[in-house]
Amino acid sequence: MTDPIAPDDTETSQQACLKAILRMAGLRVTRQRMALGELLFTGERQHVNADELHQKAIAARANLTLATVYNTLHQFSRAGLLREVTVDAGSTYFDTDTSNHHHFFVEDDKQVLDIHPGAMSFDGFPEPPEGMEITHIDVVVRLRKISS
Amino acid sequence: MTDPIAPDDTETSQQACLKAILRMAGLRVTRQRMALGELLFTGERQHVNADELHQKAIAARANLTLATVYNTLHQFSRAGLLREVTVDAGSTYFDTDTSNHHHFFVEDDKQVLDIHPGAMSFDGFPEPPEGMEITHIDVVVRLRKISS
């Protein structure tokens, strides 16, 4: 048996990079995390929910359960590799772009899009109630497709 | 048997008012809607989720199921008597104040609070993508209790 985690002749530099990311985040390198990491952090930044990611993982022949996808998404979030975005009551979305920005949400097809940072800003912040402090401000601009 | 819906000697003006509201919204007057309407539209404006409202209804000796609470909340929303607020992925909240305003959300105890209109405003709106129009802008200011 060969160790599936140790570097070998067939390892791509992308995979090596992903391992480094996981280790830096304090997470063990496992088959499941490599598969999900590859889907999440390769190519374009994106917004996924657990179910979509699970479907992609299955399509990519990774063998893992939806529960593992949920747990991994939360671990990645806690590690700062993802940011959770609350745009739809139906399901939780995760954003691979963890920088400070806001979102469009297309209600028709449940699609999350980034709002370019600087495209909007606040005139003033509301005073938080006694004994409270602001942790984060989320803006969701809801969109509808124009039916012409 | 007396009709429980027809006005009678024991009907309060509040109940009469509620009936008028339901009829104006195009909804039939039923025992369940009267009970929920009384809990929602009497007294202070408030933010509830389905489960909380169901608990209150049970405490008020109204006999109805959680499914009915969900359906009624959605009917009231469609009729413009409530506004749905997406602040927490865990569950959907409904606001009895349907005017345009934003929300604080206390993460520690899942509490929704109104931000006074005018306490914050935007410097500029982002341009929606081609073929889309803005339906609504939601701002959620997330709060944490200061641990001193």
Place this chain on the structure above:
DNA sequence: ATGCCTGCAAAATATTTGCATGTAA
């Protein structure tokens, strides 16, 4: 060895649907 970390089955939670029944016209 040993004790923390993993991934998943099963449980818990949240919401929607389908249909028997009730009700207005």
Place this chain on the structure above:
DNA sequence: TTACATGCAAATATTTTGCAGGCAT
């Protein structure tokens, strides 16, 4: 009477938990 509205049991959807087994030390 008739057709549509209503409320709820059951189904579905979403998320979390508990624990058997794996892995680093």
